[in-house]
Amino acid sequence: MEMAxxxxxxxxxxxxxxxxxxxxFEPSAWNAFVTAAVAGEFVSL
Structure with a gap:
């Protein structure tokens, strides 16, 4: 993945x-995604 x-x-x-x-993505949406990923909210997917 590359990001700018x-x-x-x-x-x-x-x-x-x-x-x-x-x-x-809007910065707020990206921040919400990263925060959820770090919190483990996608582990069960």
């Missing part, structure tokens, strides 16, 4: 597939 951030968005793409789509 600006004031307006967080950009994420698959580093192994460089031609893959670039996903764009």
């Amino acid at each position: 951030s600006t004031a307006e968005s967080v950009l994420v793409r698959d580093s192994k597939v460089r031609d893959s789509a670039i996903l764009s």
Whole structure:
């Protein structure tokens, strides 16, 4: 995974597939995702 951030968005793409789509998230949404991942909220998926 590769990530870049600006004031307006967080950009994420698959580093192994460089031609893959670039996903764009609002910083608050990305922060909520990372916080949930660190808290283990996705363990049962």
